Amino acid sequence: xxxxxxxRYEVIKRLIRKEISGPKAxxxxxxxxxxxxxxxxxxxxxxxxxxxxxxxxxLGHNRLGEExxxxxxxxxxxxxxxxxxxFASEKLTEDHHLKHDPKTIRRxxxxxxxxxxxxxxxxxxxxxxxxxxxxxxxxxxFDGSYEHWFEDRNGSGEVCLLAAIDDASGRIVSAAFxxxxxxxxxxxxxxGYLSQHGRPAAIYLDKFSTYHQNQVQAFENGSTLTQFxxxxxxxxxxxxxxxxxxxxxxxxxxxxxxxxxxxKELRLAGISTILSANQFLKEIFIxxxxxxxxxxxxxxxxxxxxxxxxxxxxxxxxxSKQTDRTVQNDFTLGFKSQWYQLTRQQPVMVCKKDKVxxxxxxxxxxxxxxRGKYLNYQVLPxxxxxxxxxxxxxxxxxxKEKLFPRKPAPNHPWRQYQLAINKTKVGHFNFPERVTx
Numbered sequence: 449x450x451x452x453x454x455x456r457y458e459v460i461k462r463l464i465r466k467e468i469s470g471p472k473a474x475x476x477x478x479x480x481x482x483x484x485x486x487x488x489x490x491x492x493x494x495x496x497x498x499x500x501x502x503x504x505x506x507l508g509h510n511r512l513g514e515e516x517x518x519x520x521x522x523x524x525x526x527x528x529x530x531x532x533x534x535f536a537s538e539k540l541t542e543d544h545h546l547k548h549d550p551k552t553i554r555r556x557x558x559x560x561x562x563x564x565x566x567x568x569x570x571x572x573x574x575x576x577x578x579x580x581x582x583x584x585x586x587x588x589x590f591d592g593s594y595e596h597w598f599e600d601r602n603g604s605g606e607v608c609l610l611a612a613i614d615d616a617s618g619r620i621v622s623a624a625f626x627x628x629x630x631x632x633x634x635x636x637x638x639x640g641y642l643s644q645h646g647r648p649a650a651i652y653l654d655k656f657s658t659y660h661q662n663q664v665q666a667f668e669n670g671s672t673l674t675q676f677x678x679x680x681x682x683x684x685x686x687x688x689x690x691x692x693x694x695x696x697x698x699x700x701x702x703x704x705x706x707x708x709x710x711x712k713e714l715r716l717a718g719i720s721t722i723l724s725a726n727q728f729l730k731e732i733f734i735x736x737x738x739x740x741x742x743x744x745x746x747x748x749x750x751x752x753x754x755x756x757x758x759x760x761x762x763x764x765x766x767x768s769k770q771t772d773r774t775v776q777n778d779f780t781l782g783f784k785s786q787w788y789q790l791t792r793q794q795p796v797m798v799c800k801k802d803k804v805x806x807x808x809x810x811x812x813x814x815x816x817x818x819r820g821k822y823l824n825y826q827v828l829p830x831x832x833x834x835x836x837x838x839x840x841x842x843x844x845x846x847x848k849e850k851l852f853p854r855k856p857a858p859n860h861p862w863r864q865y866q867l868a869i870n871k872t873k874v875g876h877f878n879f880p881e882r883v884t885x
Contacts, residue, residue, distance in 0.1 A: 453499045460484075460491045460499070512552065520546060520553070524562055527716070533557055535709055539716075581616040585751035587688075588612045588621060588648045589699035592629035592656075595707055601720035609710075610637045613702050615652070616745035619738045620702070621645060623729050625722045631658055631675045635767035636810045642683070642763065646752035650686040652696050660689050675769055682766050683759065705741075765817065769808040773816075775800055780828065781816070787828040788816070796821040 449457075456477055463473045463484070474484045490498030512520075523544060528536040533554035540546040540553070557563035581587045590612045598604040610633070611623040622641045626633035653659050659676045673681065680687050690696040713733060719725050755763065773781045775798060779790040783806050790798060796819055804823065807815040816823040856862050 449496065449500060453496075456487065456499055457491065457496050460487055463488055464492065512548070516546070517556065520548070520556060521560055524553075524557060524560065528712075529562055531712060532708060533563055535712070580745070582745060583747040583749050583751045584614055584617050584619070584745055585645075585648045587615040587650045587652055589615055589652045589696050591653060591696065591699045591703070592626075592634075593703040593707070594629075595711070597625065597711055597725070598714060598720045599711065604720055607722065608633070609703070609706065610634065611699065611702060611706070612637075612641060612651075613699050615698060616747075617742050618698065619742040620734050623734060625725050625729075627722075629656065629658055631769050632808070632810055634658055634676060635679065635769075638679075639763060639767050639810065642755060643760075646754045647683055647685055649751050649753075650688055651680065652688045652690060652699075654693070654696065655689050655691075659687070678770070679766050709737075764809055764811075765807055765815070767810065768815075771806045771808075773804055773806050775802045775804060781806075783814070786830075788825045789828050790816075791824040791826060794821075794823055796823075798823065 459468075459473050459476050462468050463470065468476075470481050470484055474481045477484065479487075487499060492498075520540065523540065523546075524531075524536060528539060531539065534550045536557065537548060537550040537553040540548070554563060558565065590610075592608045592610045594606050594608050596605065597607050597609060608626050608629050609623065610626055610629070612621045613619065614621050622637070622645070624637050624640070626637065657674075659674060661672050661674055661677075677687055693700050710733065714720075714725060714728070717728060719728055759766075771783065773783060775781055775790065777800050779798065779800070780787050781790070781804065782788075798818060802818060805817045807817060809815060816825055
């Protein structure tokens with residue numbers, strides 16, 4: 449018997465002994481007078497056991513059959529041993545036509561030691577809730593996540609997943625795997641995003657060095673921008689840096705969900721390469737994810753702005769790694785230990801000491817731009833190496849490297865002189881005297 453039933457038993461006994469009336473007992477037990485009368489009859493007939501529900505200890509009529517339960521247990525151990533109950537329930541419905549409530553699957557997984565209930569912890573820091581943006585495209589949260597997405601199949605190791613999620617609807621607008629979260633992979637991601645969806649009003653991201661200047665000199669000079677900030681400024685897209693991971697919690701929670709679901713989906717599909725994974729994301733996973741988790745924004749308008757004709761034409765140049773260089777007197781310029789010769793025929797007049805912009809494009813090509821025009825150039829051969837070794841030679845020791853001068857020869861003029869100490873003292877100083885031998 450439960451504590452509640454024991455308490456009822458004490459009240460019913462007082463009612464039987466006529467210490468209290470029926471309405472008083474009903475008020476103490478928060479029951480109707482008719483229900484109290486029924487309980488009184490059962491206690492007189494069966495004693496305390498009369499208060500216990502008759503269905504207690506009996507198997508339910510809608511219980512899961514043993515045969516079907518064994519089938520579910522076998523599938524869970526074979527395919528979904530590391531899945532969560534909700535995700536496992538979805539996959540059993542989709543792939544095996546075994547539709548059951550996630551709570552039922554959860555009880556089975558707990559009984560089979562495949563799932564451990566997690567205890568909730570209350571955070572000590574107070575954070576204020578921020579309302580979603582009202583329209584699709586008003587703000588996009590963007591970030592990258594390094595993870596063993598392919599579970600080291602074919603020696604893949606850690607791979608970076610770049611993802612952008614709309615703040616208003618919670619839709620994955622775009623996602624793609626890349627080797628790292630550097631400037632060129634991020635530009636490649638946004639070139640595909642902007643070509644397909646247009647320009648969002650704002651991008652909310654963290655202060656990773658690709659997106660935000662973190663050096664002290666950058667804070668002193670407010671005009672110092674990263675390559676990403678410079679490109680978004682040219683495209684008139686506002687960049688909002690977050691001061692904490694919790695501030696951009698929507699994209700952080702997205703990666704938490706993807707690290708649980710996407711890894712297992714890639715495993716079930718047998719995908720272990722970036723190319724096939726990006727195709728799987730675009731064609732299968734993202735549409736299914738958005739259909740399940742996306743919400744309807746308050747406004748139905750789409751605030752993505754389409755690219756103009758000039759922006760679309762200049763997009764490869766805008767989303768490139770740009771470096772300033774100076775034209776030398778012989779109309780050459782150096783970049784990354786390589787020299788380039790500007791040809792005679794050019795689309796714009798080039799003068800000595802002109803400041804040009806060297807663009808490293810996503811496709812690996814190199815372009816030199818001056819006043820909005822791309823210059824013609826030729827790659828010069830490497831300069832010949834020096835035949836004479838420098839005076840200072842680099843020697844390596846077992847512990848660390850040191851720089852030593854070359855030892856003079858025995859007949860070197862320096863060895864024809866030496867310093868002698870004059871024994872004549874003037875005041876507190878000794879004057880050296882050079883003596884020739």
